[in-house]
Amino acid sequence: MDTITLALDVMGGDNAPAVVLHGAELALKRQRNLSFLLFGSENEVKSLLDLHPELAKVSQFYPTTQVIDAEVKPSAAVRGYADSSMVRAIQAVADKRADAVISAGNTGAYMALAMMILKRAAGIQRPAIATLLPTLKGASVVLDLGANVECDAEMLEQFAVIGAVYASLALHKTQPTVGLLNVGSEDLKGKDTVKEAAQRLRANSHVNFFGFVEGDDIAKGTVDVVVTDGFTGNVALKTAEGTVRLVVETLRAALRGSWLARCGALLARRGLRQLKDRLDPRNHNGAILLGLDGVAVKSHGGTDAHGFANAVLVAADLVKQQLKPRIIAELARMRGSD
Amino acid sequence: MDTITLALDVMGGDNAPAVVLHGAELALKRQRNLSFLLFGSENEVKSLLDLHPELAKVSQFYPTTQVIDAEVKPSAAVRGYADSSMVRAIQAVADKRADAVISAGNTGAYMALAMMILKRAAGIQRPAIATLLPTLKGASVVLDLGANVECDAEMLEQFAVIGAVYASLALHKTQPTVGLLNVGSEDLKGKDTVKEAAQRLRANSHVNFFGFVEGDDIAKGTVDVVVTDGFTGNVALKTAEGTVRLVVETLRAALRGSWLARCGALLARRGLRQLKDRLDPRNHNGAILLGLDGVAVKSHGGTDAHGFANAVLVAADLVKQQLKPRIIAELARMRGSD
Numbered sequence: 117m118d119t120i121t122l123a124l125d126v127m128g129g130d131n132a133p134a135v136v137l138h139g140a141e142l143a144l145k146r147q148r149n150l151s152f153l154l155f156g157s158e159n160e161v162k163s164l165l166d167l168h169p170e171l172a173k174v175s176q177f178y179p180t181t182q183v184i185d186a187e188v189k190p191s192a193a194v195r196g197y198a199d200s201s202m203v204r205a206i207q208a209v210a211d212k213r214a215d216a217v218i219s220a221g222n223t224g225a226y227m228a229l230a231m232m233i234l235k236r237a238a239g240i241q242r243p244a245i246a247t248l249l250p251t252l253k254g255a256s257v258v259l260d261l262g263a264n265v266e267c268d269a270e271m272l273e274q275f276a277v278i279g280a281v282y283a284s285l286a287l288h289k290t291q292p293t294v295g296l297l298n299v300g301s302e303d304l305k306g307k308d309t310v311k312e313a314a315q316r317l318r319a320n321s322h323v324n325f326f327g328f329v330e331g332d333d334i335a336k337g338t339v340d341v342v343v344t345d346g347f348t349g350n351v352a353l354k355t356a357e358g359t360v361r362l363v364v365e366t367l368r369a370a371l372r373g374s375w376l377a378r379c380g381a382l383l384a385r386r387g388l389r390q391l392k393d394r395l396d397p398r399n400h401n402g403a404i405l406l407g408l409d410g411v412a413v414k415s416h417g418g419t420d421a422h423g424f425a426n427a428v429l430v431a432a433d434l435v436k437q438q439l440k441p442r443i444i445a446e447l448a449r450m451r452g453s454d
Numbered sequence: 455m456d457t458i459t460l461a462l463d464v465m466g467g468d469n470a471p472a473v474v475l476h477g478a479e480l481a482l483k484r485q486r487n488l489s490f491l492l493f494g495s496e497n498e499v500k501s502l503l504d505l506h507p508e509l510a511k512v513s514q515f516y517p518t519t520q521v522i523d524a525e526v527k528p529s530a531a532v533r534g535y536a537d538s539s540m541v542r543a544i545q546a547v548a549d550k551r552a553d554a555v556i557s558a559g560n561t562g563a564y565m566a567l568a569m570m571i572l573k574r575a576a577g578i579q580r581p582a583i584a585t586l587l588p589t590l591k592g593a594s595v596v597l598d599l600g601a602n603v604e605c606d607a608e609m610l611e612q613f614a615v616i617g618a619v620y621a622s623l624a625l626h627k628t629q630p631t632v633g634l635l636n637v638g639s640e641d642l643k644g645k646d647t648v649k650e651a652a653q654r655l656r657a658n659s660h661v662n663f664f665g666f667v668e669g670d671d672i673a674k675g676t677v678d679v680v681v682t683d684g685f686t687g688n689v690a691l692k693t694a695e696g697t698v699r700l701v702v703e704t705l706r707a708a709l710r711g712s713w714l715a716r717c718g719a720l721l722a723r724r725g726l727r728q729l730k731d732r733l734d735p736r737n738h739n740g741a742i743l744l745g746l747d748g749v750a751v752k753s754h755g756g757t758d759a760h761g762f763a764n765a766v767l768v769a770a771d772l773v774k775q776q777l778k779p780r781i782i783a784e785l786a787r788m789r790g791s792d
Contacts, residue, residue: 224643252700262637265645299600299688305562307603307685331692335700347645348689350637351682354669355690359697362590362673366732367705370725377725384718387708394704 119149120432123214126156127183127201128221130418133161136220139415139424141171146425147432153208155180155201180204184225186417193225194232202226206233209410216411216431218402220424226414227263227405234410237440239447242267243407244275244346245414246282248400249356251337257283257292258334260346261353261403267345269312272296276313276323278406279341281446285437292340295329297348313343322450360395398423402430407443411435457487458770461552464494465521465539466559468756471499474558477753477762479509484763485770491546493518493539518542522563524755531563532570540564544571547748554749554769556740558762564752565601565743572748575778577785580605581745582613582684583752584620586738587694589675595621595630596672598684599691599741605683607650610634614651614661616744617679619784623775630678633667635686651681660788698733736761740768745781749773 124140126133133156144150151174154161158179165172182200184193197203202221208214210233219226227243236243246259259279264271276294283292296314298306306328317325326339331352334342344352371381381388393399398416401423405412411434415427462478464471471494482488489512492499496517503510520538522531535541540559546552548571557564565581574581584597597617602609614632621630634652636644644666655663664677669690672680682690709719719726731737736754739761743750749772753765 224638250700252703265637297689299603299685300562331689331694332696332699334693335696344689347637348686351635351669351686352689352693355672355693356669356697358670358673359694360701361670362588363698363701363729363733365590367726367729370729371722373725373728377722380718380720380722380725382718383721384709384715387711387715387718388705390711391701391705391708394708395701 119151120216120435121151121153121214122428122431123153123155123205123208123217125202125205125217125219125221126154126161127180128219129415129424131420132220133157133164135419135421135424137161137164137168137171138421140428141168142421142425143428143432144171144174147429150174150428150432152176153178153205153214155205155208157181157183157201178204184222186222188222188225190224190228193222194228203229203233206230206412209412210234215435216413218413218415218427218431220415220417220419220427223262223414226412230405230408230410230412234408234412237407237409237444237447239444239451240278240407241274242271243405244278245403246279246406247353247403248286249334249353250395250400251335253337255287256334256337256340256342257286258342258344258349258353259406260344260349262346262350263405264346266347267309269309269316272309272313272343272345273316273320275343276317276325276341277446277450278443279343280323281443282404282406282439283340285434285439285442287340289340291324293324293326294341294343295326295333295339297342297344297352298328298330300328300330322446364392364395399426402427404430404434409440411439457489458554458773459489459491459552460766460769461491461543461546461555462493463540463543463555463557463559464492464499465518466557467753467762469758470558471495471502473757473759473762475499475502475506475509476759478766479506480759480763481766481770482509482512485767488512488766488770490514491516491543491552493543493546495519495521495539516542522560524560526560526563528562528566531560532566541567541571544568544750547750548572553773554751556751556753556765556769558753558755558757558765561600561752564750568743568746568748568750572746572750575745575747575782575785577782577789578616578745579612580609581743582616583741584617584744585691585741586624587672587691588733588738589673591675593625594672594675594678594680595624596680596682596687596691597744598682598687600684600688601743602684604685605647607647607654610647610651610681610683611654611658613681614655614658614663614679615784615788616781617681618661619781620742620744620777621678623772623777623780625678627678629662631662631664632679632681633664633671633677635680635682635690636666636668638666638668660784702730702733737764740765742768742772747778749777
């Protein structure tokens with residue numbers, strides 16, 4: 117098995133650098149063919165790395181002097197942060213020294229920098245952020261989750277194409293179905309942009325277009341790929357996360373309501389743990405910056421080590437499955453047959 | 455206690471007319487001071503009404519010859535459906551023969567007809583659809599849920615005002631907090647329209663403006679009123695509904711996974727029932743068409759009798775609490791101090 121080299125923005129995220137290093141070590145325990153390029157502050161990272169000897173053995177550390185924190189605007193991030201952990205980690209992929217980059221830092225800055233440094237893949241108009249969400253049938257790809265707050269019909273069409281390529285790898289489906297998120301499943305409803313995108317997708321023989329889907333179709337798993345603009349996708353993702361927490365908290369309170377319920381919860385604890393595992397956002401951590409000339413994965417900023425490890429494994433899997441060449445090939449195939 | 459007269463579109467909804475009549479009777483059992491004007495097809499409704507003698511006693515039946523089904527466009531609904539159950543039920547409120555109208559029918563048609571027949575309340579630019587959603591802290595008002603798929607900043611500002619009036623009645627809060635749904639809580643993120651609306655709200659002394667909120671803040675109950683455009687609001691509402699179903703189904707499967715888990719579920723069944731009651735969308739059924747010169751409540755199209763009864767009781771409560779005059783007074787007060 118070939119070694120996969122991953123560049124980590126060790127300073128990115130609410131609980132960096134501790135969670136990043138701990139997460140990388142957890143990932144390494146689950147998958148042995150990983151090596152890491154670590155970018156971060158010498159003061160903070162060096163001493164912490166001593167606590168993770170297994171990780172240290174397969175890592176190279178590169179000291180950086182700047183950190184892009186959550187308040188930095190994307191437009192500011194692309195200037196004046198040349199020696200930040202985020203910029204240098206992305207640069208390692210552009211220089212072919214790493215196969216993929218992972219950051220839990222400022223999403224807007226990460227996207228802007230990744231576009232600037234890695235560039236867009238050939239044929240891509242605008243990259244998008246995609247992730248897998250759990251559904252009644254397994255999981256579905258949802259995009260865009262926030263890279264583009266305003267999208268025109270052509271962008272939505274392209275999200276459908278790159279989302280389908282990602283779904284074919286991540287869900288192992290040969291002809292993944294694609295739905296456009298709308299406020300009604302009838303043809304006549306919704307925004308003009310979305311209706312125009314639907315027309316384009318109906319005419320696009322490279323996409324297995326299902327039609328419009330609604331918000332509840334995400335969790336139902338009606339389609340393999342749900343396409344929407346970055347504003348709506350971000351709200352939908354966070355609404356789903358908030359709702360899971362609401363239900364789980366309400367369940368917890370209900371199961372503590374009486375000694376009988378507490379006994380019941382004790383007996384059912386294995387089942388309840390399965391529920392938690394299946395819906396735990398940490399197990400679905402690792403959004404992809406789809407459409408770049410390089411693999412870039414975004415971890416949730418507030419994640420713990422378990423979640424960060426998951427993002428690392430997602431990146432490794434995309435490298436192994438050759439996400440980037442497959443997207444480029446699919447877009448070329450589409451253009452060729454136009 | 456004064457009698458409240460409610461006009462029912464008996465033919466509206468997936469399971470009409472049976473669910474509508476059954477729901478009205480359930481509502482009547484919980485609140486005795488109701489009387490009904492029933493609009494629907496003589497053939498279908500008359501015989502069904504014999505099964506609900508309690509309801510029949512406090513109802514007047516008006517035969518109608520047309521039904522506006524789910525496929526009718528709003529633009530078509532406002533012409534050529536003068537003798538439909540929906541039009542005539544709304545007309546009863548305009549004619550002051552009923553205090554409020556309830557329909558589980560075609561939402562777009564209902565909104566268009568209600569605007570045409572009831573007109574907008576004085577000072578209202580565009581009415582919105584609002585509902586209460588369960589949160590970790592109790593419940594919050596969310597609007598717009600789909601009346602306006604595209605919204606400018608001024609519309610969003612007005613939704614904040616009318617949403618706050620509704621929250622003050624429905625949640626019994628004197629200064630309800632209002633948040634604008636966005637993709638980040640930082641000032642610099644998001645759509646231009648949303649940023650402009652935030653500026654307007656910061657300058658509006660009649661609104662207790664909290665700032666931006668994100669999708670997960672809905673379930674957290676961060677604010678009393680969540681304001682968004684009708685496209686995003688509709689997707690968020692349906693995403694939340696779908697997610698609740700996903701968690702509950704996953705829980706159900708987990709609790710059936712072993713005999714131990716089944717025993718546990720049996721012991722904890724009262725707690726589990728509480729969970730279901732609290733999150734059951736039927737218990738939150740009844741969205742308000744806010745900003746009309748009359749009270750109009752929309753029931754979920756696919757609801758059962760229990761859910762329809764809830765929508766009826768929501769309408770009765772808004773009549774009792776004088777929603778309409780209060781909204782008009784608040785808007786007048788705002789204009790007076792500009």
